[in-house]
Amino acid sequence: MENLTYLFVFVAAVSLMLVLVALRWTHSRLARALILALFALLLPAAYAAPASLLGRAKPVSLEWLGAHVKEASILSASYVEGEAIYLTLQWDQVPNLYRIPWDRDTAEQLQQAMRDAQRDGSTAMMRLPFEPSWDRNEPRFYALPQPKMQEKQEPGGGGGGIEYQRPGQAA
Numbered sequence: 001m002e003n004l005t006y007l008f009v010f011v012a013a014v015s016l017m018l019v020l021v022a023l024r025w026t027h028s029r030l031a032r033a034l035i036l037a038l039f040a041l042l043l044p045a046a047y048a049a050p051a052s053l054l055g056r057a058k059p060v061s062l063e064w065l066g067a068h069v070k071e072a073s074i075l076s077a078s079y080v081e082g083e084a085i086y087l088t089l090q091w092d093q094v095p096n097l098y099r100i101p102w103d104r105d106t107a108e109q110l111q112q113a114m115r116d117a118q119r120d121g122s123t124a125m126m127r128l129p130f131e132p133s134w135d136r137n138e139p140r141f142y143a144l145p146q147p148k149m150q151e152k153q154e155p156g157g158g159g160g161g162i163e164y165q166r167p168g169q170a171a
Contacts (some may be wrong), residue, residue: 004050004054005050007050008046008050009049011041011046012043012046015039015042015043015046016039019035019036019039022035022048023035023036043097044118046137057084057086057097057098058096058097058098058099058101059098059099059100060098060099060129060130061130061132063098063129063130066079066091066096066130067131069091069129069130070126070127070128071091071125071126071127071129072091072125072126072129073089073090073091073094073124073125073126074088074089074110074113074114074123074124074125074126075088075089075090076088076143077110077111077114077124079102079111081102081107082102083102084099084100084101084102085099085100085102085103085107085110086098086099087099087100087126089126089129090157098129105111106140109139109140109141110141112141113139113141113142113143114143115141116143117143117144120143120144120145121146122143122144122145123143123144124138124141124143124144125141125142125143125144126141127139127140127141128140
């Protein structure tokens with residue numbers, strides 16, 4: 001939400017500069033009234049439009065700020081057959097909702113990665129989430145390897161059991 005405030009201030013400032021230039025070059029009262037009315041309508045629209053998009057899925061093709069991301073963890077996935085695949089992706093601590101075009105092979109690959117991650121107790125990942133990839137050989141979705149089990153420690157913290165000593169060696 002913080003970024004939307006800065007975006008709105010930027011749009012309002014640029015619009016105001018354009019209005020001032022247009023008012024300076026126009027001598028007609030009707031044209032000036034029309035310019036001011038359009039500016040008055042632009043401000044609420046510029047404020048409300050991005051705010052209405054906050055809860056909606058963003059197409060991955062429109063992600064510019066995260067274009068550098070090499071991989072993202074998949075928190076959830078939802079499928080609308082024939083329309084889109086909706087993903088909640090997380091990188092850099094903040095989850096975001098995205099939409100990718102429907103593709104049966106992609107949906108099956110994603111579903112398999114989610115199943116594997118759930119079975120192994122790991123996380124499903126997406127490789128290069130914001131790059132349009134023509135390479136179908138390398139899977140775009142995968143499950144991280146199963147986490148390593150912690151080493152079992154014996155009660156008493158001694159590392160376990162009996163230690164071998166040679167005969168005649170001091171204990």
